[in-house]
Amino acid sequence: MKLRRVKAIAVKESLQIVRDPRSLMIALLIPLMQMFMLGYGINLDIKHIPLCTYDREMSQQSLGLLKRFEASRYFTLRKTAQDYAELTRDIDDSSCTIAIVIPAGFSQGLNDAGTGTVQALIDGTDSNTANIAANYARAVISGFSGDLQLQAIQRRGGTVQTLTPVDVQARVWFNENLESRNYIIPGIVALVMAIVGAQLTSLTIAREWERGTMELLVSTPVKPLELMLGKLLPYFAIGMLDAAICLALAVFWFDVPFRGTLATLLFTTSLFLIVVLCIGYYVSVSIRSQVGASQVALLLTMLPTILLSGFAFPIDQMPVFVQGITYLVSGRYYVTILKSVFLKGAGAVELAVPILCLALYAVALVVLAARSFRKTLD
């Protein structure tokens, strides 16, 4: 291998990148856009559930209960309906997810029998949101009933035991406020890196075939490994720049706490970048058209990283068979590493296993990509 040839190719490739606005845009704008789109778009915290109310009584007590719903940060009052038809329409057209109906005679029942019923109609299309909405509604209502009981006992002059017999003192570690954003964003960084990394290199060989420059290139004494290194070096630099942009956005824009060391972060990011660049390169060698290669590269990186890396969907909740497949997804290791580095401040020692896996993955792909290119037109 001659460094001279590697350098010649790296310089040529860099000049081409600089003069091709399309590849520069892919390289720098797309990651920014994806970070913002995915960073804001994917949010698993359910707050401000659209609420619709129908108060058939309009008593002081019914209004008091509805006030509690309005005050809750989990609900946002969208509408006060005047009849059932209006309510149904609102759920049908999804302008509200949950509707609370207070029946006529609600307060009378409370006063006479000491018990009352409230109806909750929930749009179950999204079962997860429906479940959470129902639980939040129960919590609001049980708070309301607790206060009613308290008042009743106090009115009778009794004393109240203020201690709950058994209490849970839950203390959340690593993501203290249980902000889903804090664990989603590191995953999104991995996703963006995977997509952009493979896209960058997916065009590089296919473009030379399409433009006819490859015929001359393979007639020169350049070796496949020299060609690969020369082509990957400039994209590695761009990829690291992209990583820096994404990681900086995660920390400074999305306020994800960063507790690890920069060294661990950079080292593991380089490993992952090598993996995805090699995936793109391999695809580009195998599919000699730019459009085809770009699509296959997107498919190979985006789908597995979204579905099987554990960036949003917990791996331990998957069927055992699917869990097995996730070990083949390089994103899985990088997502694990990123989340731990960001939130737990884990270092290389704690992350030895995923780092080793990622390193092995990188070595395997470098070998695969280097061997894939044949200097022949056959």
Add this chain to the structure above:
Amino acid sequence: MAGGAGAQIIVDGLVKRFGSFVAVDGVSFDVARGEIMGFLGPNGAGKSTLIRILCGLLRPSAGRALVAGIDVTEDPDAVRQRIGYMSQKFSLYNTLSVLENLRFFGGVYGVPRDRLEERIRFAIDMAGLAGRETSLVATLAGGWKQRLALGAAILHRPAILFLDEPTSGVDPESRRRFWDLIHTLGAEGVSVLVSTHYIDEAEYCNRVALITRGRLIALGTPFELRRRSLGAELLSIEREGIANAIELVEKAPGVHDVAVFGSALHALVDDAATRAPALVAYLAGHGIAGATARRIEPTMEDSFVHLVGAATRARGDPP
């Protein structure tokens, strides 16, 4: 001139099949040091395939090819170090400048650093691109691009040059200039194998190989091909609308072959002196009066058309 220990290219029984299609069919020849060998043949004759095999870009299905004494299937990279190649399609980088392209190929061919600037200077002067060093290649006209591609191909001073239809789509002025360059290189001892489908360009070569349907059907100096391959004399028959009488002339006594050349017919006859007046009389006897027939020197085109026709008939293929 050909053969012997001095041969830079030795091709022996070379065959290339693509599936059931035989692109190169048992071709043998050799090229001496400093010789300019032309490959002449119609599109799809197998010229490009042959050149690609010799550059190590395609593996032959059978036969042997030695380039600079090295077997192309055994050590293609050693062959690549010693050759320069200009592919049919322009294949320098359009978004790079003249200088950047030359630096790139200098680096890839491993031209010694202390020699590189001098070699680049030489290539730029040779291609007549002085003053355009920083222009993007995309902005250059066809003839300039072609000369730049040649310059890039000789940066590393290869002993052998393969030029695949280097002048296609280039204006006549640029073509002339390009051929001057090829002759300069030949005089310096570079063996040049150049393919073309311009018959007139064959005249500029030291030797010409006629290739059609993957076969080498004739090989010799342009002079030999024009004269001996025909084995007969040539008459030009001229008269308004004479092209329509081609079938009639074919049947005339003593005529071996007839072809249309512009507005005239070229007939291959055993003896021009006696057949010329006989043909005029024969045509008049068939209602075509006033034709003239005179003996002419055969051109490369006559020879080519005749040889291709003869080879086609010999194989029983449809023309």
